Amino acid sequence: MAGADTELAYASIADVGARIRRREVSPVELTELVLARIEEHNPALNAYYALFPEQVLAAARAAEQEIAAGSYRGPLHGIPICIKDIYESGPTTCGSKALDGYVAERDCTAVAKLKQAGALVLGKSATYEFATGYQVTDSHFGPTHNPWNPAYDAGGSSSGTGAAVAAGLAYAGMGSDTGGSIRWPAQVSLIVGLKGTYGRVSRAGVYPLAWTLDHTGPLARTVTDAALMLQGCAGYDPGDPASADVPAPDFTAKIGREIRGMKVGLPRALYEESCEPGLLQAFNAALAVFESLGAELVDVPSITLTQLQAVQWPIAFAEQAAIHQANVRRRGQDYSPHLRQFVQYGTLIPAAYYLSANRVRAQVLADQVRMLTEDVDVLALPTTGFQINKVFDRSPGLSLLSAVFSLYTPLFNLTGLPSIQVPCGFDQRGLPAGLQIAAKPFDEATVIQVAYAYEQAAGWHRRHPDL
Numbered sequence: 001m002a003g004a005d006t007e008l009a010y011a012s013i014a015d016v017g018a019r020i021r022r023r024e025v026s027p028v029e030l031t032e033l034v035l036a037r038i039e040e041h042n043p044a045l046n047a048y049y050a051l052f053p054e055q056v057l058a059a060a061r062a063a064e065q066e067i068a069a070g071s072y073r074g075p076l077h078g079i080p081i082c083i084k085d086i087y088e089s090g091p092t093t094c095g096s097k098a099l100d101g102y103v104a105e106r107d108c109t110a111v112a113k114l115k116q117a118g119a120l121v122l123g124k125s126a127t128y129e130f131a132t133g134y135q136v137t138d139s140h141f142g143p144t145h146n147p148w149n150p151a152y153d154a155g156g157s158s159s160g161t162g163a164a165v166a167a168g169l170a171y172a173g174m175g176s177d178t179g180g181s182i183r184w185p186a187q188v189s190l191i192v193g194l195k196g197t198y199g200r201v202s203r204a205g206v207y208p209l210a211w212t213l214d215h216t217g218p219l220a221r222t223v224t225d226a227a228l229m230l231q232g233c234a235g236y237d238p239g240d241p242a243s244a245d246v247p248a249p250d251f252t253a254k255i256g257r258e259i260r261g262m263k264v265g266l267p268r269a270l271y272e273e274s275c276e277p278g279l280l281q282a283f284n285a286a287l288a289v290f291e292s293l294g295a296e297l298v299d300v301p302s303i304t305l306t307q308l309q310a311v312q313w314p315i316a317f318a319e320q321a322a323i324h325q326a327n328v329r330r331r332g333q334d335y336s337p338h339l340r341q342f343v344q345y346g347t348l349i350p351a352a353y354y355l356s357a358n359r360v361r362a363q364v365l366a367d368q369v370r371m372l373t374e375d376v377d378v379l380a381l382p383t384t385g386f387q388i389n390k391v392f393d394r395s396p397g398l399s400l401l402s403a404v405f406s407l408y409t410p411l412f413n414l415t416g417l418p419s420i421q422v423p424c425g426f427d428q429r430g431l432p433a434g435l436q437i438a439a440k441p442f443d444e445a446t447v448i449q450v451a452y453a454y455e456q457a458a459g460w461h462r463r464h465p466d467l
Contacts, residue, residue, distance in 0.1 A: 009037055009168035010464050013225040016171065017075035020067065027060040027067075027078030030171075031120060034080045038122070038169045041467050046144050047154075047164040048082065050091045051123035056080065059120045066118075076232045077118025082164050082173035084157075085124035086131050087111055087216075088205040095127040095157075097140040098327065098334035108205025109240070110174060110216055110233045117232035122170055126160025131176055131209045132320060133339030135159070136392040140336070143391050146188060147465040148432060155188035155388045156181035161219050162189040167467055172220040172229050178209045179316060180384070180409025183421035186219050187383040187434030190423045190463060192451070193219045194226040197442045198416025199244030201230070202237035210319035211242070212358075213413045222461050223422065223452040227251040230444065246442055254449035260294025262450065265376035267302030267411075274305045274406040275385035278427030283382045286424040286435050289457050290380070295450075298376050303364060305385070305406055311364070312410040314349050314357040321346025338395035365415040372417075372440040378450050381408050383421045383434040409436065418444045420451045423460035 008016070008025070019025045035053055042048050063078040086094045088104035089111045107115065115121065126144045128135050135143040144159040146152040147167040154163045158175025162185030165173050175182040177195045186193025194217050201216045208214055218229030234248040266287075272280070287297060303311075324343045328335055335343075372379070385406030389396075412419040419438035427433050437454075439446045455461055 005033055006168070009033055010221070012222045013075060013079055013171050013220065013228055014222070017077070017079060020078045021072055023067065027063040027120060028057065030078065031056055031060040031080050034122060034169060041167055041169060044145060044150055045147060045163050045167060046142050047126055047160045047167065047169055048123045049085050049093060049095070049126055049141060049160070052090060052121060056120050056122050063118055063120065073118035075228045076114065078120065079118070079171050080120045080122050081114065082122050082125040082161055082170040083111055084161050084173070084175050085127050086176060086207040087174060089121065089124070091124060093141070094131070094207050095129045095135065095141055096133070096335065098331055100140065109202040109237045110206065113233045113235065114174070119232060125164050125173055128157035128159070129336050129339050130207060130324065131157040131178065131181060132342060133336045134392070134395060136395055138394060145391065146388065147467065148190065149430070151390050152431065153388045153391050154185055156184035158182055158185045158219060162186055162191060162193070165189065165219050165221060166191050166465060168464065172218055172225055174216065174233070175219050176206060176209070177215040177217060177409070177413065178213045179312060179413055180407050182215070182217050182219060183383050183409045183419065183434070183436055184407065186421040187423070188388045188432055190432035190460060191219055191221050192223055192226045192423070192461070193217070193421040194230055195412065195419050196230055196234060196444050197244065197418045199242050200248070200418070200442070200444070201233050202235070202240045202243050204237050204239035208323055210316045212319065213316060215413065223420070223448055223455050224252065224255060226420065227255065227448045244442070249445060251444050251448055254445045255452050257449050258294065259290070259450050259453045262295045262378070263298050263376040264290055264295050265298050265300035265371060265379045267300055267379060267381055269302040269304050270308065270411065271305070271381050271385055271408055275382050276387060276427070278429070279382055279385060279387065279433045282425040282427060282433035283435050286454065286458065287380070289454055293453055293457060300371050300376060300379070305408070308411055311357045311360050311414060314353045315361070317342065317346035318349045318354045336395060338397060341397055361414045368415050368417060369440055377439070378446060379438045380435060383409060383436045387427055387429065387431050412436070412438050417441060418447050420447050422451045422455055424458065425460060
């Protein structure tokens with residue numbers, strides 16, 4: 001593919017959107033370019049389950065005509081994106097044989113909002129089975145491969161969206177995050193993943209994993225693009241009982257403001273003892289960049305990884321079992337062994353454990369909000385403390401959740417605080433590393449401000465995989 005085409009495929013939404021508005025490039029041209037890249041690279045990556053070439057090209061032509069007539073809808077107008085295949089919109093398999101062939105009658109709220117903002121949906125991106133059953137070589141739909149090294153997994157249930165965005169097979173996409181599956185796939189693909197405050201983006205029409213932990217949100221190649229995507233899908237929705245009736249502000253309002261004098265809290269007790277040396281080294285290098293920008297690093301108290309897992313897993317597994325146990329009894333043969341085992345495990349969790357975990361969770365939230373209100377402006381920590389595995393041939397079962405499964409992302413699912421994953425380099429194996437930044441509830445603008453300041457200073461967003 002020509003160098004100019006590759007450059008255009010990896011351009012940011014902010015840049016391409018401005019060029020579309022000036023009519024220097026057309027939505028049809030962009031869509032044809034991305035569809036050609038998907039045809040070339042998706043067989044190796046398996047980032048997409050379904051494509052909508054006729055529909056998306058028709059939508060691109062309509063967008064081109066609207067813009068020519070002066071009806072420009074905003075920065076997402078004419079931008080090709082992908083949608084995780086647990087979002088109801090056309091064929092929706094949730095990565096499971098149990099739903100193979102299911103076609104949604106209508107778009108879920110988030111997709112409808114993005115289409116209203118002018119975004120063009122290319123297709124449905126790959127996911128772990130029902131956003132939890134680990135995809136392996138013998139899975140019904142097969143695994144997604146990492147664009148930086150196809151021998152490796154693409155990390156987390158939004159792996160298809162992460163791989164597609166990183167590989168230039170979409171300008172951005174939507175994922176879901178119950179324990180980190182927006183931010184973990186973003187880390188391992190060297191892109192940005194933005195989880196808004198719990199209730200900020202509607203989950204209506206998105207297949208649930210754990211009701212009190214589930215979030216929906218965007219993955220993109222830059223912080224600004226993630227903010228623009230959040231702008232397009234955020235807002236109150238009475239169709240989601242957990243939706244927050246809070247107006248969506250301008251999420252880009254603080255982009256470009258300096259962070260000099262801001263206090264960055266470091267919950268070292270959570271990550272220092274369990275983080276792999278290569279990932280910790282990349283994170284510590286990022287902290288030096290924060291200091292060079294004038295931010296003050298402050299150690300703050302935190303729960304440990306063991307304590308976090310003791311709270312996270314009972315809640316996640318119990319809620320997952322409540323959602324799936326009836327279907328597993330009826331159609332267990334259509335579920336992968338990995339997911340069946342997770343559901344069975346969830347049915348064994350006593351109600352007392354579940355309730356105790358939620359009591360601790362409430363205290364953790366109170367502690368985090370107090371710190372972010374009184375002591376620091378944001379929290380910063382590695383996104384994960386372990387590197388992705390090579391693609392498994394068969395399910396690793398519950399051994400996947402061993403002590404080395406050091407995800408730090410669940411802290412902000414338990415608390416519902418907004419958080420963002422930003423690339424911060426590579427480990428000693430040449431695989432991507434990332435950091436996450438969090439702030440108090442509904443303060444996504446500050447999360448974005450700090451993430452953007454680091455991103456621009458560090459420059460990792462300019463790196464793309466050699467496909």
